[in-house]
Structures are given as structure tokens and as C-alpha cells.
Amino acid sequence: MKQLLILSGKGGTGKTTVAGAFIKLAKAKAYADCDVDAPNLHLIMRDLKEPVRKDFYGMDKAVIDQDRCTACGLCQEHCRFHAIDHDPLYHVNPYACEGCGVCERLCPEGAITLQSDLAGELMLYSGEPVFSTAELKMGSGTSGLLVTEVKKQLTHEAKDAEMAIIDGSPGIGCPVIASISGVDMTLVVAEPSISGISDMKRILETAKKSNVETALCVNKYDTNLKNTKSIEDFCQDHQIHFLGKIPYDPEAVKAINNVQSIVEVNCPSGAAVKKVFERTIKILLNES
Amino acid sequence: MKIAVLSGKGGAGKTLVSVNLAAAAKEATYMDCDVEEPNGHLFFKPGKVHTEFVYNKIPVVDEQRCTGCRTCVDFCKFNALAYINGKLRIFEEICHSCGGCQLFCPEDALWEKNKAIGKIETGVSENVQVLTGVLNTGEASGIPIINRLFEAGQNTQNHTIIDCPPGSACSVMESIEDADYCVLVAEPTLFGAHNLKMVHELVTLFKKPHGVVLNKCVEGDNPSEEFCVNHNIRILEKIPYDTELGTLNSNAFIAVREQTAYRQLFSSLLQKIDKEVAYETTTHP
Numbered sequence: 001m002k003q004l005l006i007l008s009g010k011g012g013t014g015k016t017t018v019a020g021a022f023i024k025l026a027k028a029k030a031y032a033d034c035d036v037d038a039p040n041l042h043l044i045m046r047d048l049k050e051p052v053r054k055d056f057y058g059m060d061k062a063v064i065d066q067d068r069c070t071a072c073g074l075c076q077e078h079c080r081f082h083a084i085d086h087d088p089l090y091h092v093n094p095y096a097c098e099g100c101g102v103c104e105r106l107c108p109e110g111a112i113t114l115q116s117d118l119a120g121e122l123m124l125y126s127g128e129p130v131f132s133t134a135e136l137k138m139g140s141g142t143s144g145l146l147v148t149e150v151k152k153q154l155t156h157e158a159k160d161a162e163m164a165i166i167d168g169s170p171g172i173g174c175p176v177i178a179s180i181s182g183v184d185m186t187l188v189v190a191e192p193s194i195s196g197i198s199d200m201k202r203i204l205e206t207a208k209k210s211n212v213e214t215a216l217c218v219n220k221y222d223t224n225l226k227n228t229k230s231i232e233d234f235c236q237d238h239q240i241h242f243l244g245k246i247p248y249d250p251e252a253v254k255a256i257n258n259v260q261s262i263v264e265v266n267c268p269s270g271a272a273v274k275k276v277f278e279r280t281i282k283i284l285l286n287e288s
Numbered sequence: 289m290k291i292a293v294l295s296g297k298g299g300a301g302k303t304l305v306s307v308n309l310a311a312a313a314k315e316a317t318y319m320d321c322d323v324e325e326p327n328g329h330l331f332f333k334p335g336k337v338h339t340e341f342v343y344n345k346i347p348v349v350d351e352q353r354c355t356g357c358r359t360c361v362d363f364c365k366f367n368a369l370a371y372i373n374g375k376l377r378i379f380e381e382i383c384h385s386c387g388g389c390q391l392f393c394p395e396d397a398l399w400e401k402n403k404a405i406g407k408i409e410t411g412v413s414e415n416v417q418v419l420t421g422v423l424n425t426g427e428a429s430g431i432p433i434i435n436r437l438f439e440a441g442q443n444t445q446n447h448t449i450i451d452c453p454p455g456s457a458c459s460v461m462e463s464i465e466d467a468d469y470c471v472l473v474a475e476p477t478l479f480g481a482h483n484l485k486m487v488h489e490l491v492t493l494f495k496k497p498h499g500v501v502l503n504k505c506v507e508g509d510n511p512s513e514e515f516c517v518n519h520n521i522r523i524l525e526k527i528p529y530d531t532e533l534g535t536l537n538s539n540a541f542i543a544v545r546e547q548t549a550y551r552q553l554f555s556s557l558l559q560k561i562d563k564e565v566a567y568e569t570t571t572h573p
Contacts, residue, residue: 096462173430
């Protein structure tokens with residue numbers, strides 16, 4: 001299975017809109033949403049049946065048994081995550097606890113245990129096509145692990161699919177690194193603002209560290225022609241495939257609010273995305 | 289007073305709102321907690337920047353002392369250590385720096401080195417003190433940098449505007465923990481409304497007083513506005529889609545410093561927030 005990952009660094013550049021369009025154009029038999037903090041892809045996929053849902057447990061969390069705790073303070077002293085508060089009873093802040101187990105092992109009274117913690121939910125739409133996604137529970141910190149599970153679900157359920165399209169998450173941290181791992185190619189959707197360019201450079205640097213084939217397209221290119229030009233120049237200087245420019249298009253917002261992909265309606269952004277798609281597929285199928 | 293600005297979805301206008309709120313205040317501290325993609329400094333272009341690196345502690349093995357007992361390997365919940373071919377291997381990228389391995393090594397064969405994972409930059413831009421956290425590329429977690437930012441910005445008396453990371457994961461929580469008020473920024477799409485619902489759950493869970501700024505409003509349906517109306521959430525401001533504001537923002541100019549109309553818009557928003565906070569402190573002291 002050839003895996004294409006769509007990334008952006010900065011949020012709101014149109015990553016999910018592009019991913020949704022690619023899925024339609026490729027008639028993809030397998031796709032996934034790895035933006036587990038704020039999954040959106042399911043919102044533009046019509047005719048989805050009820051998924052199979054599975055609880056996702058992240059790292060365990062420490063819990064202090066108040067009956068045994070003698071308030072010695074050893075746990076708090078050694079917790080690197082500042083996850084232990086006392087007021088005056090000692091207790092664990094489950095949002096800060098990373099489940100390392102230092103406190104459990106140190107506690108002279110055996111008052112601390114690590115307990116499993118529900119951190120989110122995995123959803124798998126099976127049959128044809130296969131769609132794997134998940135939603136992280138509020139404030140949870142194990143998004144990288146959950147992303148890995150989303151991808152595992154996908155490759156396991158859609159073994160025979162030729163190609164998979166994966167919507168990544170914004171940023172450059174742990175869920176992004178987990179998303180990149182094992183894919184054949186990434187397409188970065190950049191936005192021609194000063195902020196967008198700064199974020200684009202950081203995501204390209206992150207992708208480069210994992211030696212994966214990387215290409216780029218610009219969305220809403222006509223909102224700032226000067227910045228679009230400097231993105232094109234940057235790609236040329238750094239030997240990054242520049243695959244096209246998508247215009248700002250009020251029709252795109254309407255399409256999304258009508259639960260449609262931009263390639264299902266006749267609009268300028270849809271036409272531009274088609275070209276980007278064709279060029280992407282060429283690279284994905286030939287070079288990797 | 290600490291005001292956190294957040295949005296479930298990236299690109300909704302979180303940085304636009306936080307930068308302009310800070311610029312509209314008499315004196316303010318702007319704190320960029322979106323350490324994976326910090327953008328506020330691109331607008332403020334602060335001067336007299338002071339840089340401080342943020343480090344994580346990573347174990348190092350003293351091979352003379354290591355007896356291969358595997359206490360550390362068995363202890364590490366993150367599988368960051370392995371004993372292979374008679375040697376202890378340490379995988380720095382997945383180490384969470386809990387310190388357990390060196391703490392529990394019976395031979396005292398492990399010590400810790402500092403590894404820079406990012407930095408914080410402090411500088412000044414007119415009336416605003418600008419604090420920026422930057423995570424190095426390839427690093428997994430920006431939480432230690434966010435913590436360091438809050439330590440650095442602790443003693444500020446004036447308005448502190450916190451530009452949060454997108455989403456609703458642990459880094460966002462860390463950023464709103466100390467906030468007196470949360471401003472949720474949402475755009476008028478189905479995506480925007482869905483992600484507004486997620487951050488709204490988050491601020492409700494943390495019992496933070498909050499209000500919504502609807503950004504990029506156009507004529508027609510606004511699913512985010514519907515969500516606010518249906519859930520009785522205070523709408524603080526509706527910013528229309530405006531190509532001029534868009535262009536200023538796209539070129540990293542601060543709208544408040546460029547045009548009186550925008551100064552009025554954000555000053556009035558800040559006043560509304562101040563009132564909300566004053567009301568909260570008298571009703572829920």
C-alpha cells in the first residue's frame with residue numbers, strides 16, 4: 001500500500017479540504033484522519049455507516065490511596081511533571097501525569113498505583129472504502145500513540161488497497177511525527193502569509209528528518225501573490241516538488257457547509273486541486 | 289489578568305485576536321504558547337530579544353559501571369532503553385525525562401545530560417512584552433517550554449494574553465490552567481463549529497469563564513454562531529470577512545497599529561472581556 005500523508009504545519013490552510021478532494025478523485029479505498037485532536041474529515045464524507053468503536057487507553061495514570069498515604073512528600077519531590085499537588089492531601093493531577101511510574105516505585109507505603117486511563121476512541125468504518133479515525137479525549141496527552149493506532153487499523157483492515165490517503169494533524173510535534181512514520185510521501189498545503197511561510201519551513205524541516213518524499217502546494221494563493229512567489233522560490237532552492245496553486249474560493253466554504261467536496265461542485269478551487277492531485281499521484285506511484 | 293485565546297481549529301484567527309488584543313491594551317504581555325508553530329513574534333518583531341534555551345534531561349550510561357541488570361529497561365514505561373548485545377542503548381527521541389532510570393539504577397551507572405529541546409525568547413514591541421516559546425523540529429513535546437514560559441511571565445501585573453496551541457490536547461490544557469478568562473475563536477464553517485464544540489467542552493471542564501469571537505463572518509449560514517446560540521454561549525464579537533484585514537494579517541502587520549477602526553474594534557473587545565472578568569470575580573470570588 002502506497003501511503004500519502006497530507007500535512008500543513010499551520011492549521012487552517014486547507015489540509016482537510018485537500019485531503020477530502022483527493023479521496024474523491026482517487027476513489028480511495030482506504031483513508032484515515034490522523035488529526036486526533038480535532039478530527040474533521042468525517043464531516044465531509046457522506047453516506048458513512050456506523051463505525052466500529054473501540055476504546056483507546058493511553059498511558060496509565062498514578063492514583064494515591066489516601067488511607068495509606070502518610071504525606072511524606074517523596075512522590076511530589078521526584079515528579080518531573082509537577083503532577084502531584086497537596087492541599088493538604090496529596091493527589092495526582094491526571095492531566096499532568098505521564099504515567100512514568102516513578103512515584104509508584106518510590107512510595108514507601110505502597111500507596112500509589114498506576115491505573116489504566118481511557119484517553120480516546122478509535123473509529124473504523126469498514127467495507128469499501130475503509131476509513132480509520134479517532135478522537136482524543138479532552139486534555140489527553142497521548143496523541144502520538146493514538147495516531148499510531150489509527151494507522152494500524154487502516155493498514156490492517158485495508159491490506160489490499162493500492163493507496164491510502166491520510167489527513168495529518170497541524171503542528172510539528174508528537175502526533176505529526178507519528179503520522180509521518182512509514183508513509184511513502186507527504187504533501188504540504190501551505191498558505192501564502194508570513195505566518196504560513198514560517199510554519200511551512202518548520203514542517204518541511206520536520207518531514208526532512210524522516211527522509212520521506214515531500215511535495216508542496218499553495219492554497220488561497222491569490223490572497224498574497226508576493227508571498228506565493230517566495231514560497232515557489234523556496235521550493236526551487238530546496239528541491240521540493242512544487243505541485244500547484246489553488247485560488248481562494250468562496251465556493252469552497254459553501255461546498256464544505258453543504259457536506260460536499262470541492263471537486264464535486266464546479267468551482268475554481270476544485271479545478272486547481274485536480275491538477276495538484278494528478279501531479280501528486282505521478283510522484284507517489286513512480287518514485288517511491 | 290490572564291486571557292487565554294484558543295480555537296479548536298487552526299487558522300481560525302487565534303493569533304490575529306491575541307496579537308491585536310495585546311496591542312490594543314495600554315500595557316500587555318503577549319505569551320505565545322503555540323510552541324510548535326509560534327507566529328506572534330512575526331507580527332510584533334520585538335527588539336532587545338533575550339534568548340533562553342529549554343532543556344530536557346536525558347540519561348547517559350557509564351558503561352564501566354553498567355552490569356546489564358536491566359532494572360532501567362524494565363522500569364521505563366516509554367521503552368526508551370534497551371539492552372542489546374551486551375550494551376545499554378538509549379533512544380533519546382522517545383525518552384520522557386522522568387528520571388526513573390538513573391534514580392533506580394542499583395549500580396549508579398546512569399547520569400543525566402541536558403538536551404536542548406527549544407527556547408523561549410523575550411523581547412519588547414512598543415507597549416507589549418513579547419514572550420515566545422519555540423520547540424525544536426523533531427522534538428515530540430512542547431510542554432516543558434510552555435511551563436517555562438509561564439514561569440517567565442509569572443510576575444506581570446497588566447493584561448497577559450496567552451496565544452494557545454490549536455486543538456484540545458494536553459498542551460492547550462497546560463496553557464489555560466492559570467487563565468482568568470478564555471476567548472474562543474471560531475470560523476463560520478462546519479469544521480469551525482465542530483472544533484468550537486471541542487474547545488467549548490474543554491473550557492467547561494475546567495470551569496473557565498469564556499466567550500466566543502466569530503471570525504471571518506460572511507453572509508449566509510454560520511454553524512459556529514448557531515452553536516453559540518443553541519448553547520447560550522456569550523458572543524463577544526463578530527469580525528466580518530474583510531480583505532483589508534486579511535491582507536494586513538497575511539503580511540504580518542498588526543491591524544490595531546495600522547488603522548483606527550481596528551484599534552476601536554479590539555479595544556472594545558478587550559473592554560468587554562474586562563467587564564466579564566470583573567463580573568466573574570464579584571459573582572464567583
